[in-house]
Amino acid sequence: MFGLLLRAFQSYVCTTFGPRPWGQVLTQVGFMGEGFEPLLPYDRPLFDRVLATAAEILERPVETVLEDLGTHIVTNPAYPAPRRLLRFGGATYGDFLLSLEELPDRARLALPEAALPPVMLEETGPSQYVLSCPLALPALGHVLTGILRAMADDYGALVVIEPEPLPDPGVALSIRLHEPEFAAGRSFRLAPRDAAHG
Amino acid sequence: MAEGAGTRREGICLPQAALNRLMPLHVVISAQGRVRAAGPTLQRLFAGQRLVGRSILTLFEMRAPARIVDMAGFAARVGHKLNLLPRGTAPALRLRGLAVPLGGAGGGYLVDLSFGIDCPRAVGLLQLSEADFAPTDMTMEVLYLAEANAAVLAEMRGLSGRLDGARLQAEEEALTDPLTGLRNRRASDSLLARLCREGIGFALLHLDLDYFKQVNDRLGHAAGDHVLGVVAGILRRQCRSMDSLARVGGDEFVLILPGLVDELRVARIATRIIEELRRPIAVxxxxxxxxxxxxxxxxxxxxGSDPATVLKASDAALYAAKKAGRSQVQQGQARPGRQAEVVP
Incomplete structure (x- = not known):
């Protein structure tokens, strides 16, 4: 889990700001390796340290860095897998939102050790939802916001996503779907590009 | 199937549109095998062809498992699994199906089809979308899983490639000194190069032990090893956990303190190390x-310093410290493009 996050974070910092600041982050954190491996286990304190150090070096609030990370995960053209796998959630943004409850199970199917916290989607009114992950780290809420906003662009939907106050720790977001088909969105084909003749 | 006369037949009646949504890959045929209706996804398989009125025997080569050559053979396999190969479509896709008899006066059959294990290929060849499948169909999950597995597998391949490269490198250049647990010269050099390259401020301390050879000569190498362990402990106590402490020679150490550029603080750390080293060690x-x-x-x-200049400056300062007598601390200057010099 933290391997995937750290690797995505590395990709985000290197692509957006270049390898130099990333090198500075690794040095200041005291990480001796060249970079993080998505399938290797790392612990949460390391992720927290990398995040805090990067926010300091990039001179951005941690929340902004995390949300940009979420956007990067969906929009990075060099690594289209996350966006494609999320698009399997449904043909419309509404269907995609409904599919998020299945996301932890889908992830586990592909990678048995992937332990995503449970996700719940509640429809609180017409085109109005509350997405909650009671067990998620608060940091994940910002990443999730970035992912959901980028996916809305991908579907061409017009949404407003805001943090929802929670009595307990965890993450909750309020999502208002203003226009499911506001813009054209990006095309999505079920078959990956290189499999058409496979 | 054989129902007694007078028994009321239970059944449901579905409009074609509902059937299309439930089973987009179905075909309804008459008792003679003529197509009466075809689902939208089946129509995509025979793109540009008019299916209604054609015989199912001309559309598909069917096995169950023996070849089915006429409608009598077909009727005999109703209710059992069928293997179907579409005729005359360019890419050879394999389908499987199940035929059930229709009620009503006309008779005939409803045949539901599926791409089975061939579905990833079918989706690519026919450019199918989610709308071509019923929401209850597991095809989306199969496609998702195939793609997720491919992504995980690609990561695995990348990981094992990188690990293999790293393993070879590690065998060549282990980063720690096994005796003291400190880093070795290679690790120290690599950090120094990184700090110089990234322009991060740091202090570099070059420590050389005095009288160490005498301990080795008088008490033996085991005692010498013990003393080195004690020295490593002193260095660890005086430095932060993020600092790089390396034994780079028999009794020579290089300490790199990233981010520490306050000259007074560095001088204090160096002096404290020297003081600690003067305490007697029990062996x-x-x-x-x-x-x-x-x-x-x-x-x-x-x-903008380069590693060679920094090392040369610290060497020169160490030499000056030695010349000034034992237990001395000396600062050197490393300016890019200039000769290393010792601050008087």
């Missing part, structure tokens, strides 16, 4: 004394 019921000399360099942030 095999005896007490032995060593000492140390330190030459150090403070490289401010963005100084």
């Amino acid at each position: 095999q019921d005896e007490s032995c004394r060593i000492a140390g000399s330190i030459g150090y360099v403070v490289v401010p942030e963005g100084a």
